[in-house]
Amino acid sequence: MKQNKYLEDISEIKNMMSRSSRFMSLSGLSGILAGIYALIGAFLAKSNMDYYIYSSDSSEILTRTEFSQVYGFSALAIKLLIIAFSVILAATVTGIILTYNKAKKSGEKMWDVSSRRLLINFGVPLLIGGLFCFVLIQQEIAGLVAPTTLIFYGLACVNASKYTLGKVRYLGYTNIIIGLIATQFIGYGLYFWALGFGVFHIFYGALMYFKDEK
């Protein structure tokens, strides 16, 4: 009888400690889907780039639409930007929906102290990385943009991992390493992106999903 009460007390203590310091409802499935979106995006980007580079009418790569003349973008750059933003949007929306569902199931609030803290600790390094990428483009060192996004994303994951599922830390380390390797292979950024954001999201997402949610 008493034994049970003590056991309950201990599990309540553990539950409160982790729930008050970590946001546990992050969905592994959303990681898998984000990785798949990233791979689709990378594939579309690659085929668009090939089309512009290898198309018989090679002058097309220099063709600027009316829109692009105004804003100074090439048609390819606009397409790539659209692809990138679609991937980010799809991944974010999926992440929010799946996390909301998981939070509801486990009785955790989606928007509470722990999720706010998680978002701040994830967002700050990411934002700084984003600004730094604009500087790289401004200084015309665009080749380093892909490695930089990977490295800062990795740092954001490592920083955020203290406040959510611990495996996010390893996703972070992996992306940092891939980013550093990518600095030595400028021009192949897309492949490293597909590996870091695509393959490893799927890998760690699946690890989280099958370990914690099944």
Place this chain on the structure above:
Amino acid sequence: MSLIDNINKAFDHRIRLGIMSILMVNDYADFKMLKEMLGATDGNLASHTKALEKEDYIKVEKQFIGRKPNTRYSATPLGKAAFTKHINALEKLIRK
């Protein structure tokens, strides 16, 4: 001396157990956060924090954020030591 002696009566309630657990892993927590986490009513939570404060296990700081009063709680070193002892006692009793 039996093992039961290490079980601290001050922690013998779900809400107090929760308050101490939260304050062990967070530098501080305000009233609203404790309320959200523990799902307690204002009056209920206030009486339990008062009891822990009387034992010198938690420290209460009242301050203003802008014009709103804000009450912040943190665990004292004495409270942390007492709670650790309590957890150890619980674990020993379970293993018996």
